[in-house]
Each structure stands twice: as C-alpha cells, then as structure tokens.
Amino acid sequence: MSRKATSQDVADLAGVSRSAVSLVLNGRGDGNIAPEKQAAIREAAARLEYTPNPSAVSLRSRRTRTLGVVTDAIASTAYGGGLLQGASELASRSGHLLVLVDTHYDERREAEAYRTLRERRVDGLLFAAMSLREYDAPAAPQGIPFVLANCLDPRGAVPGFVADEVQGGRDAARLLLEAGHRDVVLLAGNRADIASTLREQGARAALEAAGLPALRTVETGWEISGGVRAATAVLTGPCRPTGLLCANDRVAVGAVLAANRLGLSVPADVSVVGYDDDENLAAPMVPALTTIGLPHRAIGEAAVRRVLGDLEQDPGGRRGPGTVLVPCPVVVRDSVAAPHPS
Known part of the structure; x- marks a missing residue:
C-alpha cells in the first residue's frame, strides 16, 4: 500500500x-x-x-520505551553475549530499546551510568555481571523497576536472576553416576568464587544421595593449564578415578590433554564432564565435551520480563525481592562413557 x-x-x-x-x-x-x-x-x-510509532506510544504512556542496562564488563567480551542478546530481543519484541553502559569495573563510571540513565528517564534498570557474584546494588529511583542479572544483592532488596549452580553441579555429577562411575574427582575452580562453591555443593549432594564416599576435590583455577596440572596429578596418583568433574570447559580441555599425554583415552579410560558449554571449546573438542550450560540468554530474558511485568503491574510478573534460579541445561556429547569393568 x-x-x-x-x-x-x-x-x-x-x-x-x-x-x-x-x-x-x-x-x-x-x-x-x-x-x-x-x-x-x-x-x-x-x-x-x-x-x-515510538513517539506516539511514549506520549500516551508517559514512558520512553527504553530500558537502561549497566554492566561491569559483559559488553566488551564475547562471554556474556547471550545474556545481552536475550535481554535485547525480548525488549525489542515489546517495543523497548536497551541503552547499554559498560563500566569496566570502574565505580565512578558505574555511578555516572546510573545517573545518566535516570536523567534520560529510562523506564527500567538492569545491572548485569560478567561472573556470578554479590553486588551491592544502589537504591533505584522510586517507581523505576530494577533487577540484577547474573549477580545477587546480599541485602536481598533487589531481585536477582542467576544460574542454578547447585543443581548444575548435581546434574554434572549425575552424568557420571548414571553412566556407572563410582570413583569421581572434582577439579574445582577457585573456592573463593561463589559459582565454584555452589557447583561443588551440588556435586557432593549427588554423590551422597548415591551412597558414595565424600567427593575428592582438587583446586585448579579456571584455565586449561590448571586442568592439565591437576588432571596429570590425579591420573598418575593412587586410586585413579574413572570420572573427572571439571570446574569449566577450559579445565575439562586441560583434563583431556593430560589424559592423552598419559596414553589414556577419553572416554574409554576416563570420562570428563565440563561446565559452561563454551561455544569455542565444548562442541569443537575431540571428543566433544559433555557439559553443563550456563543459561545466560534465559537469564537476560527473565530479567527483562520481570522489569516489563513490573512496568505493567502484572500480578503474575510482580514478585518481591529475592533470587530467581534459572535452570542450567545438560548438554550430552561424547566425553562420557561407562567405566571399564574392574
């Protein structure tokens, strides 16, 4: 026409x-x-x-149809792209535009970002963190919905949307247990990190529920080199395990490299489970890594959905402050198999 x-x-x-x-x-x-x-x-x-027409909609509703997003480092890395993509696409489907400010962990930039976004009269605010952590959230202006993505307000005053890391750790262990493994070692990341602690908690619970001895753990950090060192020590030591739970996919890659150097086959001699479902590592690996995905996209969508629900005062969308756990998907590939009979 x-x-x-x-x-x-x-x-x-x-x-x-x-x-x-x-x-x-x-x-x-x-x-x-x-x-x-x-x-x-x-x-x-x-x-x-x-x-x-955005202008007409704004005039009728007295809203700007914009949502402000402050991040610590996500916008400058590929890792958190799924979170921002999920948030942006859901906002777009509802006629909203995301205004994004990356602060690079600079507190002065962060304060300025919130001030600028409020001055631009955004309809809602989100703070998104690169890694799961506690975040001392500032008080949002009266009447403006404010939520956290991939982080937690220690005071519980601002709702936060985070991955269900305990269940993720439990599911990771179950992948090995259901394949028949009974001797499992966790190559843990860094126990000072919340995610590492929660994943270990879930894995321990899975072994306990299966009636197995306490989970053996080795702290590795988060890099391939740490996985190589830790897996080499574990696989050459006494009581060699048949299954390795890894802090993330980088550590899992290190574990596979270590096994190969020792003449062991994955998964024939030792099964390996990663965590994160890193698109650059997990699927391209040989063997392709069985892993637990981080639901970054779903977290971004859930956070924006909450803001939009609060804006519309939808009883089904409005909930009090607290933490909302987003399930971690189980991704089955080729790095887990039944252990050899003893």
Missing part, C-alpha cells in the same frame, strides 16, 4: 480488534490474547511492515 500502515490495518488483516493489536505489539499479549491470535497479529504486522 502507498500510505503507511496503521494499527487498524493490522487489526483488519488479522481479524482482531485494534486494542488486541496494541496489547500484542507492546509486549502485553500473554495472558490477554490467545496464542493463535498473537501469531496472526505479528504476521499481519510483518506483511504490512507496520511498527508502532
């Missing part, structure tokens, strides 16, 4: 009311509009190349 499509045009093509179009294209369709009608509205909008 020669003129710009309107929401009424979309409504007519989809066979729905204009208010239904508004609800769906402003991210408020779930729970209000049937899924098949939502699909019809989005298809009609795409065919007509219709997009809501």
Whole structure:
C-alpha cells in the first residue's frame, strides 16, 4: 500500500480488534490474547511492515520505551553475549530499546551510568555481571523497576536472576553416576568464587544421595593449564578415578590433554564432564565435551520480563525481592562413557 500502515490495518488483516493489536505489539499479549491470535497479529504486522510509532506510544504512556542496562564488563567480551542478546530481543519484541553502559569495573563510571540513565528517564534498570557474584546494588529511583542479572544483592532488596549452580553441579555429577562411575574427582575452580562453591555443593549432594564416599576435590583455577596440572596429578596418583568433574570447559580441555599425554583415552579410560558449554571449546573438542550450560540468554530474558511485568503491574510478573534460579541445561556429547569393568 502507498500510505503507511496503521494499527487498524493490522487489526483488519488479522481479524482482531485494534486494542488486541496494541496489547500484542507492546509486549502485553500473554495472558490477554490467545496464542493463535498473537501469531496472526505479528504476521499481519510483518506483511504490512507496520511498527508502532515510538513517539506516539511514549506520549500516551508517559514512558520512553527504553530500558537502561549497566554492566561491569559483559559488553566488551564475547562471554556474556547471550545474556545481552536475550535481554535485547525480548525488549525489542515489546517495543523497548536497551541503552547499554559498560563500566569496566570502574565505580565512578558505574555511578555516572546510573545517573545518566535516570536523567534520560529510562523506564527500567538492569545491572548485569560478567561472573556470578554479590553486588551491592544502589537504591533505584522510586517507581523505576530494577533487577540484577547474573549477580545477587546480599541485602536481598533487589531481585536477582542467576544460574542454578547447585543443581548444575548435581546434574554434572549425575552424568557420571548414571553412566556407572563410582570413583569421581572434582577439579574445582577457585573456592573463593561463589559459582565454584555452589557447583561443588551440588556435586557432593549427588554423590551422597548415591551412597558414595565424600567427593575428592582438587583446586585448579579456571584455565586449561590448571586442568592439565591437576588432571596429570590425579591420573598418575593412587586410586585413579574413572570420572573427572571439571570446574569449566577450559579445565575439562586441560583434563583431556593430560589424559592423552598419559596414553589414556577419553572416554574409554576416563570420562570428563565440563561446565559452561563454551561455544569455542565444548562442541569443537575431540571428543566433544559433555557439559553443563550456563543459561545466560534465559537469564537476560527473565530479567527483562520481570522489569516489563513490573512496568505493567502484572500480578503474575510482580514478585518481591529475592533470587530467581534459572535452570542450567545438560548438554550430552561424547566425553562420557561407562567405566571399564574392574
């Protein structure tokens, strides 16, 4: 059509009311509009190349349709890309734009970032951390939803969305236990890190539930070199284990390298489980690593969904402060097999 499509045009093509179009294209369709009608509205909008006028929407709602995101280092690394992608795509589907500020762990930059975003009248605020940690969150301005992604407020005043690391550690151990392994060693990362402690807690719980002796652990750090050193010591020492749980995929790569240097085959002689599902390591490895994924994308989506729910004062989306645990996916590949019979 020669003129710009309107929401009424979309409504007519989809066979729905204009208010239904508004609800769906402003991210408020779930729970209000049937899924098949939502699909019809989005298809009609795409065919007509219709997009809501941001200025008109802002004037009607007295909102800027922007969400401010402050990060410590995520924006300057590839590692946290999934979190930002999940947050950005969900925000975009609801007609919101993310305004991102990376502070590089500089407290002065961080304070300035919050001040600038408030001055720009963002509708909601998120803080996203590179690695799971505690974060002393500042008080959000009255009426502006504020959530944390991949970090925890030690006071419990600001809701935080984080990976369920305890269950992740439990699932990692179960991968070996269900394959028949009974002699397992954990190549732990750094016990000063929250994630390492929680993963170990879950792994210990899995072995205890299976009636096995306490989990043996070796602190390795998070790098390939640490995995090589620790795995070499464990695999050449007394009571060689049949399964290795690794702090992350880099440590797991180190463990596989160590096993190969010792003439051991993975998984025929020793099974290895990683953690993170690092796209640059886990799948390309030989053998491809069985691992536990970090749900960064789901964390970003959940954090934005909470902000949007609070903005709409949706009873189903509004919850009090606290921590929301996001499940870690189990990724089965080739590095785990049943142990050789003794």
